[in-house]
Structures are given as structure tokens and as C-alpha cells.
Amino acid sequence: MTPTRWLGLLILVLAVAPLVLPPFFLQLLTEIAIVGLFATAFNLLMGFGGMVSFGHAAYFALGAYTAALLVKRVGIPLLLALPAAPIVAAAGALLFGFFIVRLSHTYFAMLSLAFAQIVFTVIFKWKTLTGGDDGLLDVWPPSLLKSPAAYYYFTLVIVGLSILALHAIVDSPFGYALKSVRENPRRARYIGIDVRRHQLAAFVISGAFSGLAGGLFAFYNGSVFPDFAYFTKSFEPLVVALLGGVQSFFGPLAGAFGFKLLEWLISRQWPVYWPLFLGGIVVVVIIVLPSGFVGLVGGRLWRSRSAAKA
Amino acid sequence: MAEPISGQGLVLQTRDLRKHFGGVQAVNGVDLAVPPGDLRAIIGPNGAGKTTLFNLITGDIAHDTGQIFFGGEEISGLPPHRLCRKGMGRTFQITSIFRRLTALENVQTAFLSHHRRHFNIVVPARRLYRDDALALLERVGLRDQAAKPSGILAHGDQRRLELAIALASAPKLLLLDEPTAGMAPRERHEIMALVARIAADTGLTVVFTEHDMDVVFAVARRITVLHQGAVLAEGAPAEVRANGDVQRVYLGATH
Numbered sequence: 001m002t003p004t005r006w007l008g009l010l011i012l013v014l015a016v017a018p019l020v021l022p023p024f025f026l027q028l029l030t031e032i033a034i035v036g037l038f039a040t041a042f043n044l045l046m047g048f049g050g051m052v053s054f055g056h057a058a059y060f061a062l063g064a065y066t067a068a069l070l071v072k073r074v075g076i077p078l079l080l081a082l083p084a085a086p087i088v089a090a091a092g093a094l095l096f097g098f099f100i101v102r103l104s105h106t107y108f109a110m111l112s113l114a115f116a117q118i119v120f121t122v123i124f125k126w127k128t129l130t131g132g133d134d135g136l137l138d139v140w141p142p143s144l145l146k147s148p149a150a151y152y153y154f155t156l157v158i159v160g161l162s163i164l165a166l167h168a169i170v171d172s173p174f175g176y177a178l179k180s181v182r183e184n185p186r187r188a189r190y191i192g193i194d195v196r197r198h199q200l201a202a203f204v205i206s207g208a209f210s211g212l213a214g215g216l217f218a219f220y221n222g223s224v225f226p227d228f229a230y231f232t233k234s235f236e237p238l239v240v241a242l243l244g245g246v247q248s249f250f251g252p253l254a255g256a257f258g259f260k261l262l263e264w265l266i267s268r269q270w271p272v273y274w275p276l277f278l279g280g281i282v283v284v285v286i287i288v289l290p291s292g293f294v295g296l297v298g299g300r301l302w303r304s305r306s307a308a309k310a
Numbered sequence: 311m312a313e314p315i316s317g318q319g320l321v322l323q324t325r326d327l328r329k330h331f332g333g334v335q336a337v338n339g340v341d342l343a344v345p346p347g348d349l350r351a352i353i354g355p356n357g358a359g360k361t362t363l364f365n366l367i368t369g370d371i372a373h374d375t376g377q378i379f380f381g382g383e384e385i386s387g388l389p390p391h392r393l394c395r396k397g398m399g400r401t402f403q404i405t406s407i408f409r410r411l412t413a414l415e416n417v418q419t420a421f422l423s424h425h426r427r428h429f430n431i432v433v434p435a436r437r438l439y440r441d442d443a444l445a446l447l448e449r450v451g452l453r454d455q456a457a458k459p460s461g462i463l464a465h466g467d468q469r470r471l472e473l474a475i476a477l478a479s480a481p482k483l484l485l486l487d488e489p490t491a492g493m494a495p496r497e498r499h500e501i502m503a504l505v506a507r508i509a510a511d512t513g514l515t516v517v518f519t520e521h522d523m524d525v526v527f528a529v530a531r532r533i534t535v536l537h538q539g540a541v542l543a544e545g546a547p548a549e550v551r552a553n554g555d556v557q558r559v560y561l562g563a564t565h
Contacts, residue, residue: 173435176411176419177428183408187472189390190368190400191420191479193428201429 014156018149026148027220032260033159034216035240039252040166041209042237047246048170049202050182051101054109054234055116056210058096059089061229063211064218065123065130068139073129078141082158082215089211090204092119097203101196113231120229135225139218155216162209163253169205170249178202210237239278243285245292254293320379321346321483321515322367327376329366336362337373338539344483349509350517351526354536355560360519361403363536364487368400369393381482399481401472403488403519409461413452413471416460417443420478443478450474450504466497473501477508484509486518490525498522502529527551535560 018026038060045051063085070081096115103111123130130136145151169175177198180188185195218224227233237252244255262281267274289295322344329337337359344350352360366373369390378386380398388396408416421439422428447453450470455463460471469489476484489505490498502520506529509516520526526533526547533550535543537560543553550556 168434169431171434171436172432173422173427173430173438175431176415176422176435179411179415180408180419180423183410184406186370186390186402187406187408187475190394190406191475192391192394192423194389194391198428205431 018152023148026152028260028264030148030152030155030220031217032256033155034213034220035236035260036253036256037159037162037216038210038213039237039240039244039256040163040249041206041213043241043246043249043252044166044170044178044206044209045202046238046241047249047251048175048182049178049199051199051203052105052109052238053100053112053203053206054231054238055096055112055114056206056237057229057231057233058112058116058119059093059207059210060214060217060233061119061123061224061226062089062092062207063214064224064228065136065214066211067215068136068218068224069129071139072136078145078219082212082219085215085218086208086212089214090208092211093204093207094200097200097207101199101203113234116229116231116234120226120231123229124226130226133226135223137223139224140222141219145219151220155220158212158216162212166205166209167249174198174201239282241292242282243292245294247291248294251292251294258293319346319382320344321348321381322517323379324363324367325377325379327363327366327378328374329362329371330374335539337366339376340536340539340541342534342541344515344517346515347509347513348515348517349506349529349531350515351530351533352517352519352536353521353523353526353533353560354542358536359539360536361487362539364400364485364519368398368485394479394481397480397482398485399476399479399483400485401469401476401487401489403491405465405468405472407460407468407472407475410459412457413447413460413463413467414440414443414456416471417446417474417478420475424479446474446478447471449477449508466493466501469493470501473505481514483515483517486516488519488521490520490522495522495524498525499528505529 014029017029038056042053042056045053066088067081067085070076070084071078096112100108100111100115124132126132140146141151145154177188177193180191181193181195181198188195214228240255240259241252242255243259244253245251262277263274266277285292320343322342324340324342327337327340328335340363352363354360365371367378369385369388372387377384380393380396385393385396408419411419418435418439421442422435425439427438444453444456447456450473452467452470452474455467460468463471473489486505490501493501502525505516505518508514530547532545533547534541535550535556542559543550543556545553
């Protein structure tokens with residue numbers, strides 16, 4: 001089967017899922033889609049730009065809180081509040097990214113973490129606006145989207161379009177130049193690319209889609225909390241992308257699926273031990289399967305295909 | 311602002327260029343004048359300052375004092391990507407390519423950037439400048455390798471690829487830092503003959519460093535000899551070969 005047919009089959013399966021699956025699994029799939037978008041946006045930096053952010057929760061939380069605050073405090077409906085999530089997250093990414101892309105490797109990671117902790121602290125302390133530790137509750141979508149099936153479809157469409165957009169970006173001239181910066185910044189400068197500016201642009205795009213994921217999650221969850229911006233949340237897309245495979249565009253999506261499925265299976269049996277299992281799984285994947293879950297199935301296929309195109 | 315420029319018409323000019331690292335005066339007052347169409351070799355023993363001079367000209371490192379003019383315009387302090395946009399191309403002493411991209415993608419990306427499409431996020435890049443990139447790969451003898459990840463190409467082919475990447479930016483001046491390093495003698499002559507041919511066809515000005523004197527004397531139009539960070543001699547190959555100082559400090563040592 002060609003990739004197009006696989007994609008068609010996947011869309012068909014996802015479309016009929018609400019007819020056969022109970023609401024719980026629709027919610028699980030909804031969350032997988034949101035985490036998948038977050039990790040794919042994160043991986044635009046890590047896999048394609050060679051930039052490892054330890055602070056992407058900042059942009060997720062900015063998106064989540066923007067959507068929640070607009071609905072709760074301003075009374076704007078979801079359909080208008082949600083588009084504001086990526087915009088505010090992008091603005092945050094532009095502001096922080098301006099400083100972060102001046103550094104590389106460990107320093108890049110640590111500064112991104114530091115900015116995320118600032119976001120966390122502001123959310124945590126600014127009680128009158130954000131509710132502080134209590135978070136913001138009752139952030140529900142309008143009644144039309146309130147059922148698990150409706151919000152599932154809604155999320156699927158938004159995430160699907162976002163994934164298409166990110167895929168187009170990776171394959172665009174911008175994406176080619178981003179990969180050249182990842183491969184060799186010195187050479188990239190000497191084909192005329194302003195490396196920092198390119199990295200910043202990628203950072204803003206990544207932040208925007210992370211914010212959109214945060215906005216979707218706010219309405220899925222019905223509430224937002226400061227730990228959306230906490231550093232443990234920043235490691236979620238990192239772990240998910242590593243599990244799925246950072247070299248492949250669809251790796252983080254596969255990673256989100258595997259991550260959430262395993263989390264459900266294992267924490268159903270041994271709720272306390274999920275982090276222990278997760279640690280073990282990460283170790284095994286990194287050592288045995290460096291190209292992630294996608295290395296199990298499609299890695300070789302995709303590689304030979306992309307090589308055959310030239 | 312720059313004083314009236316005596317080097318009008320020169321592609322590249324340096325005036326009293328100096329750079330020291332700690333106590334080492336790596337480049338010690340170099341005056342270089344490269345006219346259009348020149349095929350200039352810069353030679354000298356190890357540590358003579360060739361690569362430092364290159365890195366000063368290409369904006370990789372800042373000089374201490376002196377001036378650099380490119381096409382009559384002072385370029386001191388401009389970052390590499392701006393110099394590239396102004397028409398300066400270069401290759402590195404240690405092969406510098408995009409290893410996980412195919413040979414074709416390497417050159418395509420350079421074309422995309424040259425045509426200022428590199429912020430376009432809408433169209434697929436795969437077909438853009440594909441024919442130009444393939445033609446350029448053909449020119450450097452890599453057409454058959456186009457689809458391979460460049461990191462697995464043979465060393466000599468990677469050097470050729472880097473040349474193609476540099477040429478894709480349509481430079482007016484091409485600086486090649488030991489373009490034949492690590493190549494077999496026969497391949498060295500081939501690649502430098504190729505550079506000379508391309509330069510002749512396109513009017514490109516080339517400045518290169520090279521250790522292999524056979525190669526230098528076969529292709530260079532003029533030669534500048536560096537010694538301890540300063541210009542020891544300069545002239546046509548025959549003049550330089552006959553120069554007593556050069557023979558003493560450099561050529562004699564290699565024979």
C-alpha cells in the first residue's frame with residue numbers, strides 16, 4: 001500500500017471510531033492527538049532544527065491559559081478564544097526565543113527551561129488573574145462540542161490541519177534551510193542564511209503550534225493548572241518524540257500514541273509504578289531502537305522512498 | 311566612512327590586516343590586491359597564516375586592525391551570511407557540507423537561499439531549482455551521486471559537493487581553503503582544472519590555498535607567498551619560483 005492509502009485508511013478508522021468506541025477511548029484518542037501535536041511542534045525544533053528545548057511547556061501553558069482566560073474572564077466563545085492561543089504562544093516564543101537562539105546545545109536547553117520556570121512562577125503567583133494553584137475551572141467548550149465524540153472530531157480536524165501545515169513547513173524551502181542549519185550552521189551561513197533568525201522563526205512556529213495544543217487541551221480538560229508550565233510538562237514532548245523517533249516527521253505522533261496507550265495500560269494495573277515503567281521503556285527505546293517506534297515499521301520504507309525521489 | 315578607495319576595480323583588497331592570538335601574530339600586516347578574473351594561490355608553510363587570513367576575509371573571525379574591501383566596499387565586521395549575499399563564496403579546509411541531506415538537497419538548499427526563497431513555508435521545495443542543482447552536480451561530476459546522503463560520499467566527492475554548494479550562490483569571488491586536502495594527486499589536478507575552467511567560463515575570481523606545489527604552479531595565475539603572517543613575495547608563478555627568499559623559506563624545504 002502506498003502512504004496515501006495508509007493515510008486514507010487511518011482517516012477512515014479515526015472517523016468511524018466514535019461509532020464503536022466507548023467515550024473513554026474517544027477521550028484517550030483526543031488526548032493522544034493533542035499530545036501528538038505538541039510533540040510534533042516540539043520536534044520541528046529538535047528533529048529538524050537540531051535545537052533541544054527543555055521549556056516547551058511555557059508555550060503549551062501560554063496557549064492553554066490564553067484560551068481559558070478569554071473564555072472565563074472575558075466571556076469570548078471557544079471558536080474565537082482558541083485562535084488566540086497560538087498567537088499569544090507565538091508572541092511568547094518570539095520574546096523568549098530572541099534570547100534563547102543566541103545560545104546553543106546545553107545553554108540553549110537551560111535558558112529555555114529558565115524562561116518556562118518564569119512562566120510557571122507568574123501563573124502560580126498571579127492569583128487574581130490565573131487563580132494560582134487552584135487553576136481555572138469550568139473551561140468547557142460550548143454545548144455543541146461538549147460530548148466526547150464531538151470534541152474528538154473537533155480536535156481531530158484541528159490537529160490534522162496543523163500536522164499538514166507542519167509537514168508542509170518541513171518540506172518547504174524554509175524547512176530545507178532549517179535542516180541545513182541543523183546539519184552545519186557554519187556552512188549554512190555561507191549559503192547566505194542568517195542562522196539565528198532562521199532558528200528564531202522555527203522557534204516561533206514551534207511555539208505557536210504548542211500553544212494551539214495547549215488551547216485544545218484546556219477545553220478537553222475543562223480546566224487549566226500552573227503545572228501545565230512546569231518543567232515536568234516540558235519533558236513530555238521530549239520523551240514522546242524520543243519514543244516515536246525524532247528523525248521522522250511522524251515519529252512524535254507515533255510516540256504520542258504509544259506513550260498514552262502504555263500509560264493507560266500500565267497505570268490501570270499498577271497506578272503508582274507508571275513512571276518506573278516509563279523510565280524503563282525510554283531506556284530500552286534509546287538503546288535498542290534509536291529511531292523510535294517508527295523504526296519498527298516504516299523507517300526503512302520511508303527512507304528508501306525519499307532516497308528514490310532524487 | 312572609508313577613505314577614497316584606491317582599489318577601485320579590485321575584487322578583493324586588504325590593507326595592513328592584522329590578527330593575533332595571544333602572543334602569536336597570526337596575520338601581521340597583509341596587503342592583498344586581487345583583480346577581477348584572478349586565479350590567486352596563497353601559499354606558505356604551515357602556520358604562515360593562510361587559514362587565518364581566509365577567516366578574516368570571510369568574516370568568520372574579526373581582525374584587530376586593518377581594512378578589507380570587497381568590490382571596493384569596506385566589509386570589515388559584516389557577518390558571513392551578509393558577505394555571502396554580497397557575492398563572496400567559500401569552501402572550508404575541513405569539508406563542510408550538510409551530511410544528512412542528499413547531494414541534490416545540499417545544492418538545492420544553496421539555490422533556495424541564493425534566490426531568497428528560504429523563508430517560504432508554503433510551496434514544496436523538492437522541485438524548486440532541481441534542474442539547476444542537477445546541472446551543477448553534473449558540472450562537478452556528481453550527477454550520479456545526487457540521490458545519496460552526502461555524508462556517505464567518498465571524501466573527494468564531498469569536496470566536489472562543497473564546491474558545488476559554493477557555486478550555487480553565484481559568487482563573484484570564491485575562496486577555497488585547501489580544496490584538494492586529502493585527495494589523491496590525480497584527483498587534485500582534476501578538481502583544480504575544473505575550478506580553473508569554471509572561473510574562465512564565468513569570470514569568477516578565485517583565491518585558494520594549497521599545499522601541493524605542482525597543483526599551484528599548474529593553475530594559479532598569480533601567487534602570494536605568506537611567511538610568518540606577512541607577504542614574503544607575490545607575482546606570476548615563474549617570478550615566485552625564481553624568487554630567492556621563497557626558495558629559501560619554502561620551496562627549497564619541500565624539495
